[in-house]
Amino acid sequence: MALPTFFHNARLFDGENEAKNGMTVAVEGERIVEVAPDSEALRGAEGEHVDLGGKTLMPGxxxxxxxxxxxxxxxxxxxxxxxxxxxxxxxxxxxxxxxxxxxxxxxxxxxxxxxxxxxxxxxxxxxxxxxxxxxxxxxxxxxxxxxxxxxxxxxxxxxxxxxxxxxxxxxxxxxxxxxxxxxxxxxxxxxxxxxxxxxxxxxxxxxxxxxxxxxxxxxxxxxxxxxxxxxxxxxxxxxxxxxxxxxxxxxxxxxxxxxxxxxxxxxxxxxxxxxxxxxxxxxxxxxxxxxxxxxxxxxxxxxxxxxxxxxxxxxxxxxxxxxxxxxxxxxxxxxxxxxxxxNYAEELEVYVNDCNIAARDVLTWATRNGAKMMGLGNDGGLIQKGRLADLIVVDGDPLADIGILRRPLETLDLVMVGGKTYKDRLARV
Ligand SMILES: [Zn+2]
Missing domain, CATH: 3.20.20.140 (Metal-dependent hydrolases)
Incomplete structure (x- = not known):
């Protein structure tokens, strides 16, 4: 059985709440198995370890x-x-x-x-x-x-x-x-x-x-x-x-x-x-x-x-x-x-810039709400223990500037769907 991958030192946007710094998210198989503040215990656990250095981890x-x-x-x-x-x-x-x-x-x-x-x-x-x-x-x-x-x-x-x-x-x-x-x-x-x-x-x-x-x-x-x-x-x-x-x-x-x-x-x-x-x-x-x-x-x-x-x-x-x-x-x-x-992020900018909706709310529409419309129920859309590991890592803070999602070739470091990796340029520690 594959060992978990731990993403440490994340700025975590869980799809719903204020972002939190200094978080660890662990993925095993297709699911998220841990969401907790960084700790020595988690850094020492058996598995693969990635230090995100404060990059944003959020739902796909x-x-x-x-x-x-x-x-x-x-x-x-x-x-x-x-x-x-x-x-x-x-x-x-x-x-x-x-x-x-x-x-x-x-x-x-x-x-x-x-x-x-x-x-x-x-x-x-x-x-x-x-x-x-x-x-x-x-x-x-x-x-x-x-x-x-x-x-x-x-x-x-x-x-x-x-x-x-x-x-x-x-x-x-x-x-x-x-x-x-x-x-x-x-x-x-x-x-x-x-x-x-x-x-x-x-x-x-x-x-x-x-x-x-x-x-x-x-x-x-x-x-x-x-x-x-x-x-x-x-x-x-x-x-x-x-x-x-x-x-x-x-x-x-x-x-x-x-x-x-x-x-x-x-x-x-x-x-x-x-x-x-x-x-x-x-x-x-x-x-x-x-x-x-x-x-x-x-x-x-x-x-x-x-x-x-x-x-x-x-x-x-x-x-x-x-x-x-x-x-x-x-x-x-x-x-x-x-x-x-x-290009899809250009639409997100319209809601922030033309309609005065907070970037965090627009990102909730794109993550938590999207998973509901997908029919995933309580199984997707949020970074929570037990949910499907649909996640991305962004170099920067889309909650402060949603426009950085328009430059994924530069800013997107990880894309994972149900634990399957489609993009990963993060170094292991
Ligand atoms: Zn149409």
Whole structure:
């Protein structure tokens, strides 16, 4: 049996509380086996010993809105072609491998899928488990489940599309179905393929050129999707932006609100009551603002985007104060916000700098809250004895300057997922 590894002299951020200096954390197998103040006894214990010299040891982070196969997707193409048809399937799989490597080398130890083409999330999860490629733990998603004619139907309806089979149509990342029976079949089609996160589009908005008040799923369709997923232990997340659509989906038990541009106090109250997770993904909106790199790509959407960004800036501290489980995660892989070393931390900075949330709280969203949304329960997200050893070591103090997480090639010294090491440049003593 492998001996434990002791990390001494850590500045410990456990995922929740004030950081503490002079701490020792020990890892054995896949778990954390000790968290205690430095002591001679621990330094003398049998095992491997590392002196962190005051570097920060903290839980690994979660990216809560993961598109594994986006690798430079042009916003101008969204709405013109079906997502997932921009490249051949095996090319997209190569993009996944590249993106998973960026994530793990950026300190992201968990990702929660928000849709992918083919079976990419599930297949990558298998390849990581078999040790073929490096990558974080994945809670896999699958295809967008859409009703016909929703915002994920390209405008070019005159081009040939594959025939419907068994009432469903699958093109790239999109699955189209209609009616209660159609939705049940669509969800079961995904569940059979080991998808654990069903992604739906109850409304438009959030930069998507589509009337925000248009309702793309009936109440019965929505209820069927949620019930069918829950029957199998899967969860449902929805791109949903208007108050009316949010309230309906939350009350029916949808698990994750994505974006939520039109958030208000009534929606907050409903989310608290139902324990709904929230993924704001505000970096995307910020990038579409007149000052951002993505601006003008969607001129008709500029005003709604500005309105959404300003509303969420105001609401986010209230959503946080209400105790909603907020998790960072954004549409990385679009042309102006690529997956890449440290890019995920750019989103964290938005919450600190634009929304006035304390860095420690944002890091709690990314660690403790992320693990909850991963479904790890009390098994991840915090540096505590008995929990999974998902941890990173940062040379510097991200609680004082969250921006250092944008330079992982320089500042990240250790990345560990369930005791398995993906990066380690720390010297043993
Ligand atoms: Zn997305």
């Amino acid at each position: 982070m979660t990216q809560g809105h993961w598109h594994p196969d986006y690798g430079g997707l042009r916003l101008a193409d969204v709405g013109k072609l079906y997502l997932g048809t921009q490249s051949p399937p095996s090319y997209l799989a190569a993009v996944c491998v590249e993106n998973l490597n960026y994530a793990i080398q950026s300190g992201v130890t968990n990702v929660v899928g928000a849709a992918c083409s083919f079976d990419n999330d599930v297949a990558m999860k298998m390849a990581i488990a078999d040790g073929r490629i490096p990558g974080p733990r994945i809670r896999p998603s699958g295809l967008h489940i859409n009703s016909s004619g929703n915002e994920n139907e390209p405008n070019s309806f005159w081009l040939p599309a594959p025939p419907r089979e068994d009432g469903m149509q699958i093109i790239g990342q999109e699955l189209y179905a209609d009616g209660v029976e159609g939705m049940r079949k669509a969800v079961r089609h995904q569940l059979r393929r080991k998808v654990e996160v069903i992604k739906i589009f109850p409304s438009g908005g959030h930069g998507i050129d589509y009337p925000e008040d248009m309702r793309s799923m009936t109440r019965d369709e929505l209820a069927t999707v949620i019930e069918t997923a829950h029957d199998h232990g899967a969860i449902v997340r929805g791109h949903v932006t208007t108050k009316r659509h949010m309230l309906e989906a939350v009350e029916l038990g949808m698990d994750i609100v994505d974006h939520g541009d039109g958030m208000d106090d009534e929606v907050i109250e409903a989310m608290v009551k139902h324990g709904t997770h929230y993924v704001p993904s505000m970096l995307f909106l910020k990038k579409l603002m007149p000052s951002g790199e993505g601006d003008l790509a969607r001129s008709t959407q500029l005003q709604p985007v500005v309105r959404s960004f300003e509303n969420l800036r105001e609401m986010l501290p209230r959503i946080h104060a209400a105790g909603i489980n907020i998790v960072p995660g954004d549409d990385f892989g679009l042309e102006f916000m690529m997956h890449g070393y440290g």
